[in-house]
Ligand SMILES: CC(C)[C@H](C(=O)O)[C@@H](O)C(=O)O
């Protein structure tokens with residue numbers, strides 16, 4: 001089993017180091033190889049996703065990813081910016097299925113912006129299609145507007161598109177995931193306005209015929225953005241396109257109040273996957289040893305489960321994380337009075353200690 | 359001054375009746391003419407936006423709109439569905455500037471999903487571009503995928519596009535609105551992924567040069583969806599495109615906990631406008647006399663301010679609405695223990711009584 005380790009920028013370096021430490025503590029045999037990505041790779045090689053990094057990622061069974069990005073790259077042309085690395089990896093590895101759990105941990109309920117009764121016990125799984133939609137649709141660019149009320153004016157444009165097989169495969173992923181949970185899928189679309197999402201709705205409805213044991217509900221994206229605020233616990237699995245998924249998964253993550261705890265997985269058809277925390281590179285606190293490594297450690301657990309077939313090891317990590325929360329250890333982002341504030345390394349060490357004690 | 363009154367479907371009929379009552383109580387001279395729109399128009403004339411209704415709206419100085427839509431029309435082909443009326447009116451009247459205030463009324467703070475300290479005193483203005491973007495961009499439709507990994511497969515597609523003048527005019531609207539408020543504009547984009555929104559960001563930045571007294575910040579849409587949950591009071595004016603504005607304005611409205619209180623205005627370059635509550639047609643409670651008419655009454659106030667040049671009358675209505683809240687009158691959607699529950703008509707009557715008492 002080979003893991004490509006791509007720490008990236010900002011706090012990525014610190015939090016991935018802790019996840020690697022936890023993986024090593026498992027006494028499983030995997031090869032781990034590290035490479036640069038994002039701004040760090042741009043500095044060293046002039047490109048956020050160098051050929052060598054891409055090659056490593058493709059050969060590996062899984063990629064453990066930290067985070068990329070820093071304001072100092074804002075002025076670079078788009079194709080050299082750190083985020084292009086993550087878009088490139090998704091596309092090149094065909095990582096079409098993004099799993100973003102939004103879970104509210106019992107001890108952290110109070111950290112949510114929402115009233116505790118609305119989020120206590122929250123456990124949603126957002127499944128976002130990750131290689132299609134307006135993120136990659138061609139054509140796109142700048143031109144003179146060819147028609148419309150402003151014909152002849154400078155214009156920029158992008159293309160939203162989904163083919164039937166792309167919608168079918170993500171729908172299957174969602175229904176199958178729902179079978180392991182509460183058997184309810186909410187498909188989020190904008191069928192009242194967009195051709196793409198009328199088609200999405202039609203195809204999801206067709207695929208649903210193969211899953212009579214799963215409840216399917218359709219919801220417009222604007223309404224979904226509202227219902228997440230109003231009554232998030234009404235959701236089980238949400239499945240949606242790349243653009244809407246980007247927005248709703250971040251909204252849902254923030255609702256929990258502890259985005260520093262939330263992992264993510266992006267899988268292709270061969271179960272190769274990229275695993276990364278739901279939060280970003282937080283350049284403002286990078287290098288200070290205060291970042292929360294738990295989202296990355298939990299991402300490593302997802303990696304063991306989905307790509308490396310090590311369900312037991314995954315559960316051990318998840319149990320160890322629950323233990324350190326129960327021990328009242330907290331990094332700054334989830335700290336509250338009466339708990340013990342620890343740094344990035346101490347938190348990683350604490351998880352390792354719990355693993356050893358199991 | 360001529361007002362086109364389009365009650366529409368569901369609770370639209372009841373709530374618009376109350377707003378009309380309030381307008382009549384002002385002793386101003388306007389002509390009001392009513393017409394069918396949405397599902398009601400489809401039933402009567404076979405189209406959600408009949409020629410006669412469109413003509414009336416075009417001739418009027420302002421349109422007072424209720425709400426459209428009912429599940430029973432879900433199976434109709436898209437162009438006959440009630441929502442097409444609202445899209446048609448926006449396009450035909452050129453209503454490019456949508457104003458969606460998200461205000462948290464003191465007495466209703468507790469109704470929010472968010473902790474009171476996060477929303478007390480909240481007052482955001484979301485300015486959504488309303489006639490461009492992927493809502494109206496051509497080409498769109500179904501076809502065989504012309505290229506890509508799934509070439510030859512059935513596909514649906516839409517086109518996101520913005521021209522320079524479209525972005526410029528909405529940016530001016532936003533900066534000018536900010537001057538009357540706290541002089542801060544957050545422009546929401548997805549410049550890291552979309553050509554359209556890199557252009558959006560560039561043009562907004564250029565227009566900003568004319569407003570050195572206003573602070574401009576740029577934010578990605580996924581981050582905006584998070585920051586609205588985390589710290590909504592950090593925003594003053596948010597300006598964004600049609601699609602992102604649809605999602606964020608609904609999210610922000612729901613954050614206040616009292617969407618039944620939130621008006622909206624959609625204006626063109628001649629200050630003609632369409633005024634409607636932020637909430638929908640709520641077919642589940644239609645005809646029961648329990649809907650909250652205050653969002654529509656406050657929309658009528660916006661109409662007086664923006665299209666009919668009657669600032670004083672607008673303020674009188676807004677003061678009257680504050681008064682009825684202070685009197686502890688509440689419709690079911692905003693009811694809480696210790697207040698007096700009233701129906702749609704009683705709430706309208708109470709506002710009229712306060713107007714007379716001023
Ligand atoms: C960095 C950016 C391109 C990316 C996205 O929009 O997909 C990020 O927001 C995410 O959700 O992983």
Ligand SMILES: CC(C)[C@H](C(=O)O)[C@@H](O)C(=O)O
Nearest residue numbers: 192193222441442444445604
């Ligand atoms: C009904 C629908 C077409 C409309 C939109 O998406 O604009 C609505 O959601 C709104 O925000 O007014």
